[in-house]
Amino acid sequence: MGSENQKKKPYFPERVQVACSQCTLGNLCLPRSLDALETEQFEHIVNKSRPIQPGEHIFRAGDKFQSIAAVRAGCFKSYVIDKNGEEQVLGFYLPGEIIGFDAIHEKTHRANVVALDTSSVCGLSFDSVTEMARQLPQLQDELFRVMSLHISELEASAADLSAEERIARLLCSLSGRFASRGYSSKEFNLSMSRRDIASNLRLATETISRVLARFQSAGIIRVNRKKVAILEEDKLKELARRDTC
Amino acid sequence: MGSENQKKKPYFPERVQVACSQCTLGNLCLPRSLDALETEQFEHIVNKSRPIQPGEHIFRAGDKFQSIAAVRAGCFKSYVIDKNGEEQVLGFYLPGEIIGFDAIHEKTHRANVVALDTSSVCGLSFDSVTEMARQLPQLQDELFRVMSLHISELEASAADLSAEERIARLLCSLSGRFASRGYSSKEFNLSMSRRDIASNLRLATETISRVLARFQSAGIIRVNRKKVAILEEDKLKELARRDTC
DNA sequence: CGGCAAATTGACTCCACTCAAAGGAGGTGG
């Protein structure tokens, strides 16, 4: 966090136009259900950021809400600082996922959002997006869809689960999200620290270590530092599922 | 739950038109930022339900998603059943609050929603709402605003809190919501059972009893069965606040 | 009045936390 403490400045400084039609995320991101013509229209409101270094923030709690951001590459976490000065990790964001929906109602960002890897995002003026959504029903639908998904996921994460269930779920979630982004679902990198995972899952850092070690000695995963390999997907899913039915 | 197990039927059977302009919830509900003319337009897509008895469901997990519902009177809870057959209470809804946002993305209700008191709702075809939202920017804004608020609240409830903090928060939340609906913020009814509260807060039923008793003997609240009086609002807020800042 | 579910209270248990310490990994500067 130290390297970029100097300033809260409005982001997306470069206004680089971006071709969504060329983007590998096409079918994961907001314009996924737009046709070629509509996509071109959409591109006019998208600003690609310069590369963002690990530890660099794209939103700060208290910032005026103007834009949402679509992750283009890398990984972000969002977090708040509670009254005890403790960091609370709210979530992790992978390419194609949209950041900032929690800021709409107060017109102010409540969360800090920081890159965990070298990353880039597409900035979208929320006013422009909503205006365009009035012209493009598909885009409006997609916005509601993504927000609804976000609500569902938060509801699901509110469940009362054991440490093992929580961690298994996170691994399954990441695995699935990597898969739909064309990466391996079996072997991937945990961009976030144990501490971040712990905070996000409301567990202690030590518990993350211990449970990962337990999963490993049970032959379910192989884990070394940030590298994780899922060896027994079925068993992991079994541990994860206290699903709703 | 027993009395109405007979059928999953599409709801809002009566198609009673409703005058939002006359509704006491006017400034809490979806049409809050519409002008007189727009409100009249909006009324055409609203269907008022007949009275709903305690224990009666308005949505069931698995139901096709067609409508969202605005609580008109009473109180609802939403819940899912997990793999162990345990009920997980996701949230409580008071008049003016909107139910069903978690169902949009899958076009299917994931949660069951049941009345806790004698209640009524306004049914809103989601297609009609979104279509109208394209004509009425204020309505579109309001939809995004309410969904965003919902996301924020879920994020906040994900925090890692003690039993006392959780319960204090729920009491504060209810108190505030009653206040903005014109009811007393100092004295109100818990429509939901201890069991529901426990499930929603991820605590044991016994813990709810114990903590409420502790709050009472500390002079912070007076509680008798379903009636709660907040005696020391400041102390309660103090207990509740491990706020984000 | 009687039967039943909800709520309360008490005793004991356990999972995850805290405290503490020891290994790594990576970065920096001499």
Place this chain on the structure above:
DNA sequence: CCACCTCCTTTGAGTGGAGTCAATTTGCCG
């Protein structure tokens, strides 16, 4: 290139807050 520092992670030992189990009380409704 190595020594050093710092942060992250892992492992161990003991504690505590909330859960579980069990029994009792209360309120509700026929």
